[in-house]
Amino acid sequence: MEKAKVSMANTGLRCIAGALALLTGLVGCSSETPEAQLRQRFDAMQQAVEEKRVGDFMEGVSEDFVGSDGLDRAALHNLVRARTLANARIGTTTGPLEVNVEGDNATVSFHVLLTGSSGRLLPEQARSYDVMTAWRREDGDWRIHHAQWDAPR
Known part of the structure; x- marks a missing residue:
């Protein structure tokens, strides 16, 4: 027994x-899927812009970034910094993200409405864009290395 x-x-x-x-x-x-990780990085970068945390936003940008009209990483940093300094509030409203992941590379396309205001109830500035971005994994993190944006016609 x-x-x-x-x-x-x-x-x-x-x-x-x-x-x-x-x-x-x-x-x-x-661990989350690559698409979920990419969407999380995208959301964090969007929130960083809205909270005027330019450095946090730039953590998601590759060192060899190239944007519309040949904009490089330093110019993007200056552009985002200038917009956050010029506006008490920044708003970013994105449409649905079209995400395509292929291994360690991905594209994300979306429509975005950017607003800026002096802090009053309604924004004084608003502009919309159609955006296509290219991403890749660098040291285990997703970073944007190319972006193309156009104002809708």
Whole structure:
């Protein structure tokens, strides 16, 4: 009878240990999909602009970034900084994101309405753009390396 109790206790411990190992494995494998990671980075960059945290926004921009009309990373940094300094409030409203991930590269296309205001109830400035962006993984993080934007006709 004593052997049966010890055997059952050992079986119970092995089951618990197995369950913990399985859970640990699941936690390790539960990383988000590349698309979810990209969308999270996009959302963080959008929030950084709205909160006027230019440095946080620029963390998502590749060192060799190229934008419309040959805009480089330094010029983008200056543009975002100038817009955040010129407006008490910045608003970014994006339409649905069209995300296409292929390995460590991706594209994200969207429509965005940018607004700026002196802090009053209604924005004094508003402009919309159609945007196509190209992203790649750099050191495990998604970073934008190309952007093309046009005002809708």
